[in-house]
Amino acid sequence: MFTFDDNTRLTVLATSITLAILSNKAEADVPGRLISESEIAAWDISIPPSGAGLPEGSGSVADGAELYAAQCAFCHGATGTEGPADRLVGGFGSLTSDAPTKTLGSFWPHATTAFDYIRRAMPFYAPGSLKDSEVYAVTAYLLHLNGILPEDARLDAQSLRAVTMPNAAGFVAAYPSDN
Amino acid sequence: MQRYVNVSEKVAGGGLLHRRTLLGVAAFGGVAAAGKSLAAPLAVPEWSEVPGLPMSGYGQPSPFEAHVQRPVLGLYPEGTGDGAGVSFTPLEHLEGTITPNGLFFERHHSGIPEIDPTRHELVIHGLVRQPRVFTSEDLVGMPLITQTVFLECAGNSLFNSLAEPQQRSAGEIHGLIGAAEWTGVRLADLLDLVGIDPRATWILAEGADAAKQSRSIPLSKIIDGDAMVALYQNGERLRPEQGYPMRLVLPGWQGSMQTKWLRRIKLVDGPTQTKDETSKYSLSQKDGRAQQFIFEMGVKSVITRPSPGIAPTRPGLYQISGLAWSGAGRIVRVQVSADGGTSWADALLDGDARPKMLTRFRLPWDWSGEPALLMSRATDEMGAVQPTRMEWYAPWAPEQLYHQNAIQVWSVAATGEVQNVYL
Known part of the structure; x- marks a missing residue:
């Protein structure tokens, strides 16, 4: 909804200035500076469900188990169920109960979200410290603990895209997602 | 004292009076006090007898108001998530409608980054004609607008979702809200500078905090909408805990989308399905399914x-x-x-x-x-x-x-x- 009221004229003015800049002024007069997508790479870390942008590399459940014990278990518990930070494992069949247990396995609809979030924000006190292959490994281990991947699994961009989460159909978009 | 008229005009049960009832000031705080005489004559206090304090560079509240604080609530035990939590606007101690900047509620997912504004940049890329990077000084030099709006956390009043009523102050229950005069750049103007690819339907907004907090926002809130990148709050630059040097403001929508410490906007063709729009900030129905993308805060x-x-x-x-x-x-x-x-x-x-x-x-x-x-x-x-x-x-x-x-x-x-x- 448009609610600028008295600012509408200012906004129109601003837009026309912008257009004038783009059509007539030298690049040096346009606010900000140009940048190429390759220069943005270090920041371009968001991974949508399509898996677009997933990096090279791969990691195994076994590698993930070691990393988890060393870097994750202190907050999330030895088996991903003990906390004190968010529970990551189990809770299957609980979503319709009065006390649902919402975990990566029981609730999260997309495996790509796990890769994205672990890479951007975990471990809590050193986010961004895991190599891409280690993020694949930790993701693989957590999916294995939730019974989604076998013990000998290895994750890379292609196999992560192929994962279907148990609760993939459990979400309804209140706002049209193709809008 | 004609101003006492209509005191008896009750308009609803329990003693509610008509909203335009004129009441003598002395009548407030209990009629028993109205006729009471003062026990002691007026004294001249010491602050009226010597010159007061000199000027200062940045004013502070009276020390007698030191009790007016944001109650702080960490979400995890110490050492397992410090800086992840909330503080509440103390609504019961405030009047009017503007929230003072130092009392504006907080919600952080990984603490408050200490950002040097000369080293902070906002990149806009993805489905655009030409990606660009902006400093906060670039934005200050653009046409600015001001919007005076509230900002409310989607989890505000969550204590009243619990089975038993919690005995907490009004602010500790409902204080994940504040309101301010925000000044900044229309986000639509910034997108004009990079050129929107017609395939773009959503953006991904991302902060520079340690969690790189990220959310998807439909482009319709930006094009012909009221989304802005705010630089100033109530006339001064944003406080660090409110996203210094720049944050999104999406009037009327849930707070967690209004990305603080904004560092990146990527134009994309659908929601990115981030952690905070799937596993959090989704609303679970009785059938176990969860509704996503409920953005607007209710009346x-x-x-x-x-x-x-x-x-x-x-x-x-x-x-x-x-x-x-x-x-x-x-x-x-x-x-x-x-x-x-x-x-x-x-x-x-x-x-x-x-x-x-x-x-x-x-x-x-x-x-x-x-x-x-x-x-x-x-x-x-x-x-x-x-x-x-x-x-x-x-x-x-x-x-x-x-x-x-x-x-x-x-x-x-x-x-x-x-x-x-x-x-």
């Missing part, structure tokens, strides 16, 4: 005076005061009940009711000293009426706690003590 109100800890001291005349707001637009009506919803009186809306902004409401109340149940119920210009707690709960799973906009009930005991109760 809501709360009485801040009286409220727990802000109690009437003796029977007599009081002014009930509270806040109402809606993410859909203006507040057009606030009704108050003192008898648990049996009867209602229209409150006075103080000042202009502005869209997506807090509106202060007031109503005189002649408290008899009998137990009372105080409630307020807001209506917005779209016709939406604030629900009761049971009505609000109807579609949701028992543990669902986001977007809680139910009517608050304060019980006032004969002693004057105010408590949080469910009806």
